[in-house]
Amino acid sequence: MSDPQAAILGRLEELGFRIRLDGFTPFGEALPIVSAVAWDVRTAQLALIAEMEQDDESAWRQLLFAASGLRHNLSKETPSAFGTPVVLAIVDDRQEEQLRQIAEDIAQRYLLFTRVDLNLVNRGRLKNKDQLDDALAPLLPRCRDLLGKDISRAEISAFWAELEREVKATAAGLDPIFRDFRTSAGEAASASLTECEEQNSELPAPAPVSRLRLSEFRSIQETEVAFRAVTIVHGPNGGGKSSILEGLELDWAGTSSRKPSGVAADEYARHLPRNGGPTSR
Amino acid sequence: VIADGRTTTEVAVRPKAELGRSVLTHEAVAALVSQSPEERYLALVATAGLEIPDIGKRIDDLVSETKAKADRALESAGMAALPRRNRPAIAHLEECLDSSFAKRLPRNEDVEAIEQTLASATNGRFHGRAWPITHGALEALVRADGLARRLVSSKTDPRQLPSAAAFDDALQRLEELSDARREARSRIDALITGVRTASRPVHTSQQLSDPDEGIPVGLAVRWLSHAESLQSGAEGFVREAKGLRDQNWAALLVTYAQALQKAVEVVPQAELTRASRAPSAYVEPRQEINPQLFRDAGFDGPISDPAQVLAHLEALSNVLAAQLRDLDELANELQTHPARTYGDHAAEVLEALCNFELARTLKLRSPTANASEAIVSKLLQGRLAPAVRELVAAMVRFEWYFKPLIVPEQGRTVVLAGLATSQSDLDARLLLNSAERTVLGLSWFLALHLLQVPERRRVLVLDDPTAAFDGPNEAGFISTLRAFVRLLRPEQVVVSTHNDSTAGLLVEQLAPVDGWPVDASRVRVQRDAHDASVATEAWVSFESASLATDERLLGLMDDPAPLH
Numbered sequence: 149m150s151d152p153q154a155a156i157l158g159r160l161e162e163l164g165f166r167i168r169l170d171g172f173t174p175f176g177e178a179l180p181i182v183s184a185v186a187w188d189v190r191t192a193q194l195a196l197i198a199e200m201e202q203d204d205e206s207a208w209r210q211l212l213f214a215a216s217g218l219r220h221n222l223s224k225e226t227p228s229a230f231g232t233p234v235v236l237a238i239v240d241d242r243q244e245e246q247l248r249q250i251a252e253d254i255a256q257r258y259l260l261f262t263r264v265d266l267n268l269v270n271r272g273r274l275k276n277k278d279q280l281d282d283a284l285a286p287l288l289p290r291c292r293d294l295l296g297k298d299i300s301r302a303e304i305s306a307f308w309a310e311l312e313r314e315v316k317a318t319a320a321g322l323d324p325i326f327r328d329f330r331t332s333a334g335e336a337a338s339a340s341l342t343e344c345e346e347q348n349s350e351l352p353a354p355a356p357v358s359r360l361r362l363s364e365f366r367s368i369q370e371t372e373v374a375f376r377a378v379t380i381v382h383g384p385n386g387g388g389k390s391s392i393l394e395g396l397e398l399d400w401a402g403t404s405s406r407k408p409s410g411v412a413a414d415e416y417a418r419h420l421p422r423n424g425g426p427t428s429r
Numbered sequence: 430v431i432a433d434g435r436t437t438t439e440v441a442v443r444p445k446a447e448l449g450r451s452v453l454t455h456e457a458v459a460a461l462v463s464q465s466p467e468e469r470y471l472a473l474v475a476t477a478g479l480e481i482p483d484i485g486k487r488i489d490d491l492v493s494e495t496k497a498k499a500d501r502a503l504e505s506a507g508m509a510a511l512p513r514r515n516r517p518a519i520a521h522l523e524e525c526l527d528s529s530f531a532k533r534l535p536r537n538e539d540v541e542a543i544e545q546t547l548a549s550a551t552n553g554r555f556h557g558r559a560w561p562i563t564h565g566a567l568e569a570l571v572r573a574d575g576l577a578r579r580l581v582s583s584k585t586d587p588r589q590l591p592s593a594a595a596f597d598d599a600l601q602r603l604e605e606l607s608d609a610r611r612e613a614r615s616r617i618d619a620l621i622t623g624v625r626t627a628s629r630p631v632h633t634s635q636q637l638s639d640p641d642e643g644i645p646v647g648l649a650v651r652w653l654s655h656a657e658s659l660q661s662g663a664e665g666f667v668r669e670a671k672g673l674r675d676q677n678w679a680a681l682l683v684t685y686a687q688a689l690q691k692a693v694e695v696v697p698q699a700e701l702t703r704a705s706r707a708p709s710a711y712v713e714p715r716q717e718i719n720p721q722l723f724r725d726a727g728f729d730g731p732i733s734d735p736a737q738v739l740a741h742l743e744a745l746s747n748v749l750a751a752q753l754r755d756l757d758e759l760a761n762e763l764q765t766h767p768a769r770t771y772g773d774h775a776a777e778v779l780e781a782l783c784n785f786e787l788a789r790t791l792k793l794r795s796p797t798a799n800a801s802e803a804i805v806s807k808l809l810q811g812r813l814a815p816a817v818r819e820l821v822a823a824m825v826r827f828e829w830y831f832k833p834l835i836v837p838e839q840g841r842t843v844v845l846a847g848l849a850t851s852q853s854d855l856d857a858r859l860l861l862n863s864a865e866r867t868v869l870g871l872s873w874f875l876a877l878h879l880l881q882v883p884e885r886r887r888v889l890v891l892d893d894p895t896a897a898f899d900g901p902n903e904a905g906f907i908s909t910l911r912a913f914v915r916l917l918r919p920e921q922v923v924v925s926t927h928n929d930s931t932a933g934l935l936v937e938q939l940a941p942v943d944g945w946p947v948d949a950s951r952v953r954v955q956r957d958a959h960d961a962s963v964a965t966e967a968w969v970s971f972e973s974a975s976l977a978t979d980e981r982l983l984g985l986m987d988d989p990a991p992l993h
């Protein structure tokens with residue numbers, strides 16, 4: 149196994165991917181250029197690691213065609229569980245150039261890049277963990293690591309505590325001529341610098357909504373939407389998609405991001421009823 | 430709006446929930462991408478709801494606010510306002526309270542010197558006055574100066590210092606000096622008036638100052654008296670040097686006295702004495718001058734040629750007038766100087782100056798900026814930036830025409846920018862097309878969403894995120910979104926799109942796999958015959974795809990898959 153491949157597989161294993169090293173045989177047909185396969189159950193992502201010592205243009209073409217047809221072939225009877233396959237092609241500078249040309253050539257004739265996520269991993273650019281993670285970006289290595297390392301309220305509070313400490317220390321270091329005023333000045337300054345923080349408590353985040361009923365709202369006379377775990381809302385411009393999302397925002401926050409900051413709540417509310425408000429009806 | 434039984438009929442003035450990290454609208458994308466680095470940082474913070482305010486601006490405000498208060502306190506204590514925002518408070522206070530009264534006390538010697546020249550010009554018929562000694566006044570002023578200096582010290586409490594009493598004492602001493610001078614001057618002036626009234630002027634002052642006639646009388650008198658004053662000063666110093674215990678200081682004072690002596694030696698005494706008796710500007714008196722005027726002025730009786738010493742008398746009157754002015758000024762200052770009543774205002778002034786000095790120091794040394802930088806670096810550099818960078822790279826399919834933007838490791842300005850190009854002098858905003866901007870905005874948003882506590886990321890809503898994308902970018906975004914939501918597994922995902930085929934792609938990619946999500950649907954919203962918008966659930970998927978099936982088909986199970 150080459151060093152780049154070992155590094156990639158090591159990282160993917162660390163991230164919880166399953167690894168298969170003894171060749172890739174989709175639908176029983178061997179794809180020799182794929183030296184390892186990695187897949188993750190949680191995200192249902194599939195990564196094909198391809199590497200080649202000799203130049204073989206047809207092998208690369210075969211790989212790109214096979215990978216781009218993968219989901220189509222998987223979904224013949226039931227929907228495909230895997231997402232768009234991620235191809236990690238480990239290349240040197242010359243192969244990188246060659247593979248680009250092949251990819252562009254195929255892309256001109258087929259919808260290649262909507263069906264395969266091709267990533268050129270240059271052997272020379274895998275010197276550290278950052279470069280490795282850059283190469284693995286579609287598999288979200290950093291997001292996986294960062295999950296659970298949330299930027300929480302507690303951390304911000306720690307920041308304010310640190311700020312307060314520094315302000316008070318600075319006050320204590322002022323000329324002794326100021327005597328006890330140094331303490332009160334430190335308290336006043338840190339209070340003034342951290343003022344807003346004290347007042348604001350965190351607003352709740354939105355919670356799921358399963359049924360939304362809108363009446364006489366924007367372009368809607370009366371309609372009801374059932375929201376599932378995943379809901380794709382679509383329709384032509386002016387059809388009312390955004391009004392439905394705005395309805396969700398109004399339920400959650402009582403206001404919406406469509407209200408410009410300079411417009412008063414009343415004024416904004418006046419524009420929400422269907423046909424421009426009750427006065428015109 | 431009725432959602433799960435909750436009815437909303439009014440718009441709230443303040444939001445009841447924080448949507449910035451859960452609901453992405455085009456407005457939010459624009460705010461995240463289109464602004465200057467500084468603005469973007471603030472927009473990010475606002476969007477993040479993290480409330481890390483602009484500490485720099487707050488400190489600036491604090492400096493302005495505390496300076497205004499300090500200026501008011503200084504004003505009520507009779508002192509000048511701080512000249513600028515970065516003026517050290519203590520230095521300003523010292524400057525305001527500095528008195529230096531003692532060195533401005535007029536000297537008896539300056540008067541006595543003129544008296545001496547007048548005495549010699551009249552062959553001893555004039556006798557100088559016994560001036561009240563200045564030592565007492567000098568000491569009182571030195572004490573006042575010392576007290577004023579001690580007002581600005583950490584060792585003494587200004588409220589305890591008797592500065593007003595010391596100032597009053599000095600004032601009283603100055604009055605004695607002034608009274609004697611005022612009286613002497615009025616007598617000298619009475620004689621001058623008497624002499625002028627009794628005599629007829631024959632020359633104008635210009636004629637008297639004719640350079641051909643040598644040195645003018647007035648100047649000769651001034652020079653002589655000055656030399657006289659130097660002489661007596663030098664002699665006095667030599668005497669005082671003998672009383673000094675410190676030999677170094679004694680030697681220095683003697684050297685200085687000798688230098689004065691040398692200066693006196695170059696004075697052409699004889700010529701000046703002659704010149705000072707130059708022909709009078711007045712002819713002989715036409716009438717008698719009251720002899721009492723002479724005696725009051727210090728002569729032992731009327732002199733035969735009073736016009737000849739008129740210049741001396743005028744010089745004496747002038748120096749007395751100048752000293753009276755100086756004394757008046759000094760007395761006036763003793764009465765109004767802020768140091769006099771500083772003790773009464775000290776608490777108020779020190780408190781206000783302390784607040785100002787703290788704000789000024791915070792601005793100057795900015796430990797708060799360090800604290801702020803530390804958290805910005807920890808949150809932005811350590812967590813947010815890597816996630817943004819990764820999401821940008823993941824979404825963009827053709828890495829060779831849109832390289833992932835580089836997030837620099839260090840440097841505060843760039844940290845605030847959040848994102849920069851590989852060339853630090855280029856502004857990322859100006860390089861991006863609308864698809865790239867959208868990618869960037871989406872990445873910021875998703876990264877912020879990711880870095881929340883799990884209970885705050887139950888819902889993810891994206892309003893038409895693919896509007897600016899072409900096919901490959903759209904595919905890149907959708908497969909990244911798929912991996913992202915499967916990784917986070919929010920309870921509810923809502924994505925809107927104007928494009929029907931995009932909707933198909935989204936629902937297919939986000940459909941259930943191995944039980945997550947539970948279900949996925951496509952809701953079509955369009956206008957009906959009455960031009961009213963109507964939402965219809967167009968397609969629902971409950972059936973879960975099975976990863977095990979795919980694994981088998983792809984030969985990933987240990988048990989080889991049957992041929993398809």
